Amino acid sequence: MLVCPMSCRRGAKCIACIPARRHHSHFTWFAALILSLASFTGQLRADDDRYPAEVTPFAKKYCAQCHEGDDAQAGVSFAKYADEKSMLKDRRTWEKIFNVLKAGSMPPADEAQPTPDEKAKLIGYLDDKLHRIDCTTMSDPGRVTIRRLNRAEYNNTVRDLFGITFKPAEDFPSDDVGYGFDNIGDVLSLPPLLMEKYLSAAEKVAHEALLVIDPASAPVQEFPREQLHRSNVAHPLREDLIILVSYGDVFVEYDFPRSGQYILKVSAGEQPAGDEHSKMEFRLDDKPVQQFIVKDVDPKFEHYQFALHVDRGRHKFSIAFLNDFFNETAEDKNRRDRNLIVRDLQIVGPTAVDQNEYPAFQHAFLTSMPGEGKSVADAARDDLKPFLRRAFRRPVTDDEVNRFVGLAERVAATGESFVTAMQVAVTGVLVSPEFLFRVETDKNPNDASERHAINDHELATRLSYFLWSSLPDQELMTHADAGDLHTDAVIETQIRRMLKDPKSQALVDNFAEQWLQLRILNEITPDPKAFPEFNGELREDMKRETSHFFAHIMREDLSILDFLDASYTFVNDRLAKHYGIDGVSGAEFRQVPLAGKNRAGLLTQASVLTLTSNPDRTSPVKRGKWVMEVLLNQPPPPPPPNVPELKATAQAQPDLTLRQQLELHRSNASCASCHRVMDQLGFGIENFDAIGRWRDTDGNQALDTRGELPGGRTFQGPLELTHVLRGKQAEFADSLTEKMLTYALGRGLEYYDRCTTAKIVESLKGRDFKFSVLVTEIAKSEPFRMRRGEDAK
Known part of the structure; x- marks a missing residue:
């Protein structure tokens, strides 16, 4: 694959550099x-x-x-x-x-x-x-490779399909990244290990979504001696026994998963004495439940059990000894001391559950049950057809439904319950390619001249995974069924609705975090000696500030230029203290003005400043590179081979400032061409240390935050730098458009996509650079609403 070390910025779009951003080569x-x-x-x-x-x-x-x-x-x-x-x-x-x-x-x-x-x-x-393209005749929507759901999309899809709260994809291998994002069809492979994980996850999801209660095979939780808590009068007798020598108890604490019927069991015996047998009492949360007379002696212990209703949640199950007896003068030495002996405790169940304990999905899914003249096949077909339509994100054929009906029939024929049979059918759906992959159809897939609009159900899927990283909801599917989703008016209405929906947080988590490289922050650990204030909580606050900032611009439909120089941000008390902002208390994030704080926009947020620093010091090079890559989409190539690291320069000239060391480092002609831009940008934000705090000096040395860019544009300090960036409105709009279009399409852009990006940028210019304009114009664009066959070459 050809790779792109640079990015050209002429007005609207680099028409050739787009497709490869992951690898770079030095451009000498x-x-x-x-x-x-x-x-x-x-x-x-x-x-x-x-x-x-x-x-x-x-x-x-x-x-x-x-x-x-x-x-x-x-x-x-x-x-x-x-x-x-x-x-x-x-x-x-x-x-x-x-x-x-x-x-x-x-x-x-x-x-x-x-x-x-x-x-x-x-x-x-x-x-x-290179750039003169006649967009009136140029028409190529490109082709998106069939895409499997990545981890975030899988989690969100099963969440919205079943209403489950756990994240089954957390155990999946990491998704590969292409063009800066992990939803690119060309790199989302399906290794054997992932297929195994899919099957395991499907079984877990099906069992969570469909509750099967079978008293004959109810789950058993056993607590052997080493897991039992004991009062002061309970002592180990052997490796498998506990003896209660006086009034006292042994107990366990257990999270009962659902409200329903359970069986409490104890394997117990006695050490007999006196004229009566040992008395044992079951207690739940220290309240008496049932008493038993224990007559058995070691090793012929028996199980004593009692069934009762227990509410969901954590409860204490204890066994108490009620009738201690001791007579040291008894004639039979073996019957002088009565004690209770406990081997283990068991909790069985639930053997039945309250009606409201069944998952909401189960109530909605199993609307038809076999019986009264309705066969298993008929009931399964009634239940599966609407479910398959949602899971496959499109209408389904009778043949597709019948395949899963047959699966349920075969399971039921073995004597399993109908719910168990449907569990297996749902598991099969979740490992089907039609669920795991976003499939789009072509009449002539090998003909590149076959350009056509995707159907409305495919468009609904593109929209929902673009903004929600999840499957379409009922409103999108209703418009798809009606055949009007592709119209501009409906798309515009749906975009406004979807951006306001809480599920649009996925655009923050999955697009913004990758665009801004925030996921790197999880791997950054500043030197604890140099920065003892840094900890996991502060790291999370840094990420949350940027996430709140992006979400605010998105949901309030503000200008995307606010990313460059907004005079506000979002902090809690800990981050406010880190920034030197007074008047903020509590862990909740809130919007604060930045007037007089020497901060503005993304560039001065601690998340960006920390991820672009070294563990023990700032890095003007990394910070300048981030500006070029993220904000202007002009990534510099990696350094050429055999160039000494800056560390060597610093050791040779320890009295020089960092700026002077970098200037000496740039004396190598092959380095100067890149560093003359990167370093200048980075110097502009040297007032912030490696964890984003303001400073006026670096140790004992005064900071020089002047910068000069090619063309003679000068600035000093972070605020002047943000003003310079604000002046590059078209370049930034073009950069963000390319990044978001790449994410929305799930493919790298080609030179012919320049017509699309140019049109979107022009729309942004004419409509105050509103966030919704960017998203809506992408959704209405030819590459988003159309596709073509593959070039045979």
Whole structure:
């Protein structure tokens, strides 16, 4: 797979760099590529006249010194680009060239620089050839690979389908990530281990959703001697026995899972004495339940049991000894001391449950039961058809229903109950590809020219997994059944409704956390010696601030530009103290103004500042890289090989400030082209330490937070930097559009998607950059509402 080390930002969209964001290569190959073009002598077509006229002279004049022949830096030969046609076949590579040239990253700053006219000519040529797309004739919705549900989607889907509260996918292997997200069809493989996990999870879900009560096989919870609590008069007798030598008890505490009928059991015997047998009392929560006369002696102990109703929850089940006796003068030495001996306790059940203890799903699902002339097959078909429709997220055929009906029939034929048979059928549904995968149909799947609108049920699924990471609700399905979901008016109405729904928190948890790289924060552990204040609670507060911030902009339908410089945030008392904000008490998060606090937008939030720092100090490089990657979608490539780490520079020059060390580090020409932008951005937020607190000095050294970007734009400190970023409205809108469209589609974008992103950005500009406009325009876009077959090549 071709990879993209850069991202070009010209107005609306980089048309070639989009598809690969996971891997990057250093771009010193730029000059080598240009130089290699200078040696081409092949015949060019008439429409290639500008290619040798614009590219070759530039390469000879500015690139030949470092990039020629077999020893060209980065060892890259581009002889395959013989003409304009070959250039356009590799748009991704040429987008890199355009990007670094326009940004002023190449040629290196210490080499001869092209004149403004020379640079403008080459940029203009590449701009024209790479970016001029006639969107009135260009129409390619792309193709989304069939996608399995990722872990978050699986958990949310079974939650909404069954109403269960546990998360069965927590035990699944981690999902692979592509293009920055874990919902990309191309990387969501299905290894054998995951298939085993699917089966195990399906069984757990089915048993949680459908309660089977069979007194003959009720669950038994046994408490052997080592698990019993004892009063002071109860002592171990052997490895398996406890003896009560006086008035006292042994007990267990147990969480009864449901309100219903249980059987309390004890295996007990006595050490006889006097003229009566031992008396034993069952107690529940220290209240008498039942008394027994214990006549058995070791080793022929018997079980004593009593059935009773117990409410759901934690209760104390105890065994008390009631009639202690001791006579040391008795003639029979073996009958002088009466004691109660306990081997174990058991709780059996529930053997029956209250009607309201059955899961809500069970009441809704099993509306038809066999009997009175209705067969198992008929009842199963009645129950399964509407369930399958929800689970498969579309209408189902009779043949599909009959497959699962047959499964239930076979189980019932073995003598199992109807509910057990339906448990097995539900398990089968949950391991079906139609449930595990989001399937979309093509009449001609191998014909790339076959472009068509997805049907309304497929659109309902796209919408629900985009905004909720879960299956469509009844309202979406009703519109899909009516066939009007694809209309602009209905989509707009549904988007507004869905963003207000609490389930839209999934867009925060799954899109925002990955877009902003917040999941990295879980792996960050600042040096406890340098930052003893940092702990797990503060880490969680940092994440919650950013989550609340994103959710507020989303639900209040504010401008996406607030992400850059909003003058408010969300804190609780602990985070407020961390920021030096007074007047906040309690653990609840609330909105606070940031006027006079030197903070604004995402960039100054502690979550971002901490995840972009080293354990023991800040990192202007990481922080600048985050701005380029996340906010501007211009990720720099990784460093070239054989470049010494900054640590070595610091050890060699310990008296230098961090800024000076980085400047010395950038003396390597191959580093300077990237660091001249990254470091400048990072210096702007050096007033925040490695866990996001404000500071005026770094140790004993004054901070220099000045920055200058290519083109001469200068700033000092975080607020001026956020103003600079606010000035890049189109670039930020384009970056966020690309990221959210990638997430919504579940695929990387291609050059032809530029028409879509450009249209969305124009809509944002004309409508105050509202969050809902971004989401709605994505949902109404051609790639979201259409698909095509696969290119046979």
